[in-house]
Every structure is written in structure tokens, then in C-alpha cells.
Amino acid sequence: MSFDVRAIRADFPILASTVRGKPLVFLDSGASAQKPRQVIGAMTHCMESAYANVHRGAYYLSETATEAYEASRRAVQVFLNAARPEEIVFTANSTMAINLVAHCYGRGVLKPGQAVLATEMEHHANIVPWQMLRDATGIELRFVRVTDTGELDMEDLAAKLADGKVGLVAVTHMSNVLGTVTPAERIAQMAHAAGAKVLFDGSQAAVHRRVDVQALDADFYVFTGHKLYGPTGIGVLYAKHALLEAMPPFLGGGDMISGVSLAGSTWAPPPAKFEAGTPAIVEAIGLHAAIDYVTAIGMPAIEAHERALVEHAMRKLSEVEGLSLLGSAQDRGGVFSFSLDNAHAHDLSTLLDRAGIAVRAGRHCAEPLHQRFGLEGGTCRASFGLYTTPEEIDFLAAALVKAREFFA
Amino acid sequence: MFDDLRDLYQELILDHGRKPRNFRRLEDATNHARGDNPMCGDRMELQLKLSGDVVEDLGFQGRGCAISMASASLMTETVKGKTTAQAHALSDRFRALAMTGTCPECGADLADEMERLQPLAGVHEFPSRVKCATLAWHTLNAALEGGKEASSE
Numbered sequence: 001m002s003f004d005v006r007a008i009r010a011d012f013p014i015l016a017s018t019v020r021g022k023p024l025v026f027l028d029s030g031a032s033a034q035k036p037r038q039v040i041g042a043m044t045h046c047m048e049s050a051y052a053n054v055h056r057g058a059y060y061l062s063e064t065a066t067e068a069y070e071a072s073r074r075a076v077q078v079f080l081n082a083a084r085p086e087e088i089v090f091t092a093n094s095t096m097a098i099n100l101v102a103h104c105y106g107r108g109v110l111k112p113g114q115a116v117l118a119t120e121m122e123h124h125a126n127i128v129p130w131q132m133l134r135d136a137t138g139i140e141l142r143f144v145r146v147t148d149t150g151e152l153d154m155e156d157l158a159a160k161l162a163d164g165k166v167g168l169v170a171v172t173h174m175s176n177v178l179g180t181v182t183p184a185e186r187i188a189q190m191a192h193a194a195g196a197k198v199l200f201d202g203s204q205a206a207v208h209r210r211v212d213v214q215a216l217d218a219d220f221y222v223f224t225g226h227k228l229y230g231p232t233g234i235g236v237l238y239a240k241h242a243l244l245e246a247m248p249p250f251l252g253g254g255d256m257i258s259g260v261s262l263a264g265s266t267w268a269p270p271p272a273k274f275e276a277g278t279p280a281i282v283e284a285i286g287l288h289a290a291i292d293y294v295t296a297i298g299m300p301a302i303e304a305h306e307r308a309l310v311e312h313a314m315r316k317l318s319e320v321e322g323l324s325l326l327g328s329a330q331d332r333g334g335v336f337s338f339s340l341d342n343a344h345a346h347d348l349s350t351l352l353d354r355a356g357i358a359v360r361a362g363r364h365c366a367e368p369l370h371q372r373f374g375l376e377g378g379t380c381r382a383s384f385g386l387y388t389t390p391e392e393i394d395f396l397a398a399a400l401v402k403a404r405e406f407f408a
Numbered sequence: 409m410f411d412d413l414r415d416l417y418q419e420l421i422l423d424h425g426r427k428p429r430n431f432r433r434l435e436d437a438t439n440h441a442r443g444d445n446p447m448c449g450d451r452m453e454l455q456l457k458l459s460g461d462v463v464e465d466l467g468f469q470g471r472g473c474a475i476s477m478a479s480a481s482l483m484t485e486t487v488k489g490k491t492t493a494q495a496h497a498l499s500d501r502f503r504a505l506a507m508t509g510t511c512p513e514c515g516a517d518l519a520d521e522m523e524r525l526q527p528l529a530g531v532h533e534f535p536s537r538v539k540c541a542t543l544a545w546h547t548l549n550a551a552l553e554g555g556k557e558a559s560s561e
């Protein structure tokens with residue numbers, strides 16, 4: 001299937017809407033993406049004609065819903081190229097998936113005296129759970145430095161692995177602020193050589209590129225449904241089966257047990273062991289539809305479209321006088337954080353909003369990274385999706401020029 | 409493209425945003441407080457010099473958007489020389505103004521002061537920006553009460 005951005009846009013009802021009388025130019029997909037009809041339809045269909053609780057009833061509807069829920073798990077397995085469906089655990093989002101690892105692997109498997117190695121470019125979701133682990137257990141927490149170009153300092157990474165104490169490297173696969181795509185394969189090799197496991201936060205990366213957890217040799221990989229054109233309330237933890245077996249459960253309750261007596265309980269095998277309670281059934285079905293949607297277009301085609309957008313944006317934005325871009329990594333995706341010399345990020349986003357342009361202003365859940373670059377006041381961020389067009393980027397650039405005049 | 413935004417960003421606001429008044433440290437402050445808007449990273453440090461019941465002087469430092477800088481600047485100008493009771497009254501009224509665009513409760517007293525703050529009334533049409541305008545006033549309350557942390561969250 002060839003990439004036809006007009007046809008794709010027609011799949012997203014919201015893109016035809018107007019904001020304050022202007023056509024919507026949605027450049028905040030990095031925070032959460034819009035939803036195609038295919039996802040909306042699959043969820044509606046489930047609730048209208050195929051809905052019941054899963055794993056619980058021996059009747060037609062429950063069996064149908066269970067099959068659809070498990071089919072979604074298999075779709076995620078194929079999407080990530082995991083070895084088996086049992087390696088896919090559904091969570092509420094990336095945040096919960098990382099917290100699950102911090103809790104079950106961090107407290108259940110890592111030992112005091114060991115360390116977790118994160119980086120300065122992480123989203124708070126990949127910082128705070130590790131701080132909580134550190135504070136509760138005495139496990140050390142280290143951070144890899146970020147270079148001035150917004151890339152990981154690989155020498156610093158090597159140095160911080162050198163003493164062999166690191167039990168887990170937790171690193172983003174693509175920065176939600178800098179757009180930087182990290183050298184995941186190399187990081188996994190270095191972590192493994194130092195005796196550590198590796199977790200990738202794929203919240204951004206999985207949306208823009210084909211991810212193969214086996215080729216990466218990832219031990220853990222997480223992503224979140226709502227950034228992948230799917231619904232909110234569903235996320236994914238991939239983990240190697242042996243790790244899931246070794247880890248104690250996360251939440252306790254129904255579905256995660258194999259037997260319960262008042263004296264004690266035994267755990268169900270993975271992935272059920274980590275999915276206590278009624279799961280996000282409709283959302284899992286929506287996620288399946290989203291995966292089918294991007295797979296039909298083709299992740300390589302999406303990546304090529306976005307590469308062209310990135311090049312276009314680099315050119316257009318660098319022509320805007322007074323604008324500075326945060327980060328200039330070689331390998332990057334469609335996320336651009338910037339500041340204008342004479343306008344604060346919040347004033348700028350209010351102006352752009354008047355033109356129908358939705359961008360995010362602030363520190364994008366990455367305060368340490370903004371501190372690293374001396375930008376405590378925040379930046380504006382434009383982030384692209386598969387429906388973004390070069391014309392929208394031109395419009396943004398023109399609006400930025402006007403905004404600078406406005407504040408002059 | 410942005411002409412209708414001149415209601416929010418009036419010349420007076422842009423001017424105070426660029427050149428905030430009383431943007432300095434007070435050497436002889438009696439009260440101070442820090443204001444934080446964790447959502448956007450706006451931060452200010454406010455110092456007061458109370459003499460008996462009167463706010464004799466104010467100074468602030470910090471960083472923020474044009475709205476929050478202008479609001480802090482106008483706040484210091486308006487509150488200087490007022491009694492603490494008047495300062496509290498202005499704070500209540502300003503917050504009503506920023507949130508609703510009007511202040512039906514505003515009496516005839518302090519009418520001139522409220523008139524000076526009127527240019528910020530436009531912020532009520534921008535729900536995500538109201539906090540920018542009120543941060544300085546939250547911080548003023550905290551300073552008057554002896555200097556706690558204020559947050560516009």
C-alpha cells in the first residue's frame with residue numbers, strides 16, 4: 001500500500017474540525033495521538049455487540065470477548081516480534097508498565113548494592129519509579145549524561161556500567177523532547193556485557209518505527225496505546241518469559257491467581273500473573289485495531305513519511321529568526337522542542353492556538369532534561385503523527401514568524 | 409493572524425512583561441514567599457517590607473511568561489503603600505476578575521486600583537492561563553501570612 005496522507009487524514013474524523021474558527025493543525029501527537037475511524041469503530045462494535053467480561057464465563061459472549069482480548073495480545077506480539085504471546089502483559093499505560101518493572105523486578109529480583117542506570121533524557125515515567133525504588137530499598141540510581149547535541153553520552157554510559165553493579169539499564173528508545181532516537185541495539189549489548197538487563201521506554205519510538213524486541217535483545221520494552229492512535233487506558237509491557245516467571249506478581253486480585261484459600265494463594269503463570277482484576281477489554285480491542293491500522297499502512301512507510309517531515313521541519317524551522325531548537329541528534333524522529341528569543345513558551349502556545357495550531361508548552365514531563373539545558377522555563381513542542389503534512393509545518397513556521405513580530 | 413489577541417496582550421501587559429517594575433531584591437524585607445507554578449515552571453520570589461500595618465515596599469524576582477511577569481509587576485505597583493487589609497481585598501478582587509472577567513463585588517473603595525488591573529481581565533477567556541495571572545497574588549497572600557510556599561496549582 002502506498003502512503004497517501006490525504007486518505008489517511010480522512011480516516012481521522014477530528015482532523016476535519018476547526019478550532020476557534022481555524023482548521024485544526026494538530027502538532028501534539030507526541031502527547032497523545034488522534035484516533036482513526038477504524039479504532040473508534042472496533043471499540044463501538046465491541047460494546048454494541050461483543051462485550052462481556054473475559055476469562056470468566058462459559059457462555060458465548062464471554063468466550064467471544066476473551067478471544068478478542070487474547071487476539072489483541074497476539075497482535076502486539078507480532079507488532080513487537082516477541083517470541084510468544086505470554087511475553088505481552090497489558091497495563092494501563094507506559095507509566096504503569098515501568099512501575100510494574102520497578103516493583104516486581106526492582107524489589108523482587110534486584111538486591112541492595114545493585115544499581116539502576118537511567119538517563120538525563122528520560123520522561124518522568126522512567127525516573128520517578130526508580131527514585132521510589134531507590135528510596136525504599138537502597139538500590140543505587142545513576143543517570144547517563146546527555147551531550148549538547150541531545151544524544152546519550154555513550155562514554156558516560158560505559159563508565160557507569162564499568163563496576164558491574166548495574167542490574168538494570170532503563171532508557172528511552174526515543175526522547176519525547178529532543179526527538180533523539182537512542183542506539184538501542186548497542187545499549188542492549190553494552191548492558192548485557194556488563195551483566196545488566198535492559199528496559200526500553202518505547203512510548204515514542206514504537207509509534208514511528210518498526211520495533212523488533214528480539215533483534216534488539218530487549219529484556220523489557222514498554223509502550224502506551226494512546227500515542228499509537230489507539231485508546232487511552234491500555235499499555236504494554238513486553239518482557240522475556242524467564243523474567244516474567246522469576247518476578248513476583250504486581251497487584252493482587254482476581255485473574256492473577258491459580259488458586260486461593262484463606263491460608264494463601266498461588267499465582268497464575270504469566271501474563272495473567274501480572275493482570276489482576278478485570279482488564280481494559282474494550283481498550284485492548286481498540287489497540288488491536290490501531291496496530292492493524294498502522295501495520296496495513298506499514299511501519300516502514302510511516303517511518304519514511306516522517307523522515308521526510310523531519311527534514312522539512314529542520315529546514316523550515318531553522319529559517320525562523322530567533323528560534324532555537326533543542327537537540328540536533330543525527331538519528332531523530334518527529335518531535336521538535338524550541339524556544340523563541342522574545343516569547344515565553346506559554347505565550348507562544350496561546351498565540352499558536354489562535355491560529356488553530358495545537359502545540360505543547362512546558363517541560364513535557366522531562367524537568368531534569370530542561371534543567372540540563374538551562375531551560376527551566378520550558379519550551380514549546382511540535383510533534384508529528386502519520387497524518388502530519390508538510391503544509392502544516394509551513395503553517396507553523398509562518399505563524400512563528402508572525403508571533404515573533406507580535407512580541408517585538 | 410493574532411489581532412484578536414491584543415485584548416489579552418495589551419500594550420501595557422507587553423510592556424510590564426518586558427520591563428517588570430520592582431524587579432529587585434529588597435535589602436530590608438520583613439516578609440517573603442516563593443510562588444511556584446509547577447505546570448509551566450513559572451517561579452517567583454516576593455519580598456515585602458511591612459511597617460506596622462502598611463506594605464511599604466515590595467520587590468520580586470523570578471521567571472515566567474509575559475502574563476505572569478506583567479501581573480506581578482502590576483501587583484507590586486498596586487499594593488505598594490496599602491494596608492494589609494487592603495492588600496487582601498485587592499487580592500480577592502483580582503482573582504475574581506481574572507477568573508470571570510468582572511468583579512461584581514468590587515465596591516467603590518479601591519476602584520482606581522482595580523481599574524489599573526483591568527488590562528489583565530482578558531485572561532479569563534484563557535482557562536489555561538488564569539494561573540499565570542494569579543500566581544503573584546497567591547504569593548502575596550503567602551507573604552502577608554508570614555511567608556509560606558504558594559502554588560497556583
Ligand SMILES: Cc1ncc(COP(=O)(O)O)c(C=O)c1O
Pocket residue numbers: 030031093094095096123125126172174175176201203204224365
Ligand atoms: C517517552 C515517554 N515515556 C513515557 C510516557 C508516559 O506515557 P503514559 O502517560 O501513557 O504512561 C510518555 C508520554 O507521556 C513518553 O513520551
